[in-house]
Amino acid sequence: MNAITKMKEVSALFEQSGIEDPAREAEMLVTGVLDIDRAGLYAGDAGVPEDRANYIDELAVRRTRGEPIQYLIGHVLFYGLKIHVGSGVLIPRPETELLVEEAIKVIESESRRTGVKDGNGESGNRRTGVTAEAKDIAPTLRLSDSPIRRFTDSLSILDLCTGSGCIALALARHFPEAIVYGVDASEAAMVYATQNAVANDIHNVGFRLGNLFEPVSSLGFDCIVSNPPYVRHDEIKTLQREIKEYEPLTALDGGRDGLDFYRRILREAPAYLRENGTILLEAGFGQSDSIRELAMRAGFTELYFTKDFAGIERVAAATLASHSGER
Secondary structure: OEHHHHHHHHHHHHHHOOOOOHHHHHHHHHHHHHOOOHHHHHOOOOEOOHHHHHHHHHHHHHHHOOOOHHHHHOEEEEOOEEEEOOOOOOOOOHHHHHHHHHHHHHHHHHHHHHOOOOOOOOOOOOOOOOOHHHHOOOOOOEOOEOOOOOOOOOOEEEEEOOOOOHHHHHHHHHOOOOEEEEEEOOHHHHHHHHHHHHHOOOOOEEEEEOOOOHHHOOOOEEEEEEOOOOEOHHHHHHOOHHHHOOOOHHHOEOOOOOOHHHHHHHHHHHHOEEEEEEEEEEOOOOOHHHHHHHHHHOOOEEEEEEEOOOOOEEEEEEEEOOOOOOO
16 A cells, blocks of 8 residues: 555545544644655655554544644644654644744844844844853753753843743754743653754753743843743633643643733743843734733833734734843
8 A cells, every 4th residue: 555545544534533624634644654755645656564554543543532643643843843742742833933933033133233143143242141051061961951062142032831842943943053942831841842952953952941930030031932821711621622632731721811921921021131132922812902011011112913824913022122130
C-alpha cells in the first residue's frame, strides 16, 4: 500500500466520525507517522510498511475518540519550526504565528531606529548592557533552562506563558544575537520547551519555571510577548472536545472574564521594560477594548491591534514611552 491510499482510508474514517477537515488531519497523521513531507506524500511513491500501517490505524481510532492529532503524531509545525507537543502542553495555533510576525516587525523597526543590534547583525549604541546574570553560560541542560552557548550586548526578549516555547524559539531563531527568555508555571511545559530548543538547535534562549515575572525579577527587556490564557471560565465547557478534554485547562482559563492574566501582565510589565520597550499580547474575540483600557491605565502608549484573517483584533502592541524603572 502506498501513502496516498492510506491517507484516503484515514480521511474516510475521519469524515464518518464527524472530524472537521478530515483530509487535512489524515494528511497530518500519515506524513507524521512516516516522517515525510507533503511533497513526499503526493509524489506517490512512498510506501507504508505493515507495522506503520497498523500504527496509523491505531492512532486514527484514537483520533476518532477525541485525542488531538498533534498529540498523536507528537509535533506541530509552527513558524518553520517542528515543535514537539504532548499531554500537559498547549498546542500552538496558526493565530499565534501572527503574534510572532508582529513582534518581528516591531523589534526590527525599533532596532533600526535606536541602532540596537538585531538578527541581521546591524548594531549601534546600546541603551543598557546585558546583565551579568544573562552573560552566564548554562553548563548543563536543566529542567528550567535550555542550553545557552553565547550572549551578546544585544536586545532582550521575554515570552510569558511560553508553553511549548514556540514563540520564544521562533523569535530566538529570527534574532540569533538576541537574548530570549521563556517563562511558564508548568513543569511539563518546561520539559517540552527545553526539548524543542535542543531539537531545533536554538541556543540563545533560556526557559525558566515560575509564575510570570518572578523567575526573571532581576532582568529588563526590550520586548515582552505573551499568549496568555484568555478563555472565559464559563466558556471552557463549550470548547471542542479535543481541547477541553485533552489540553491543559490552566493554559486556557483566563478567569471569569478572560482577562485575569492581562491585568497582571500589563500592570507589572512597566517595571521590566526598558525605555521605549514594547509589549505584544495575543487576544481573544471581543477582548480588544478591555485590553486597550488596561494598557492605557498601565501607562502604555501607541497602542494598536492587528487583525487576523477572520477579522478579529488578534494581537495588541503597545509601547512604554518613558518611565523611571529601567533595568
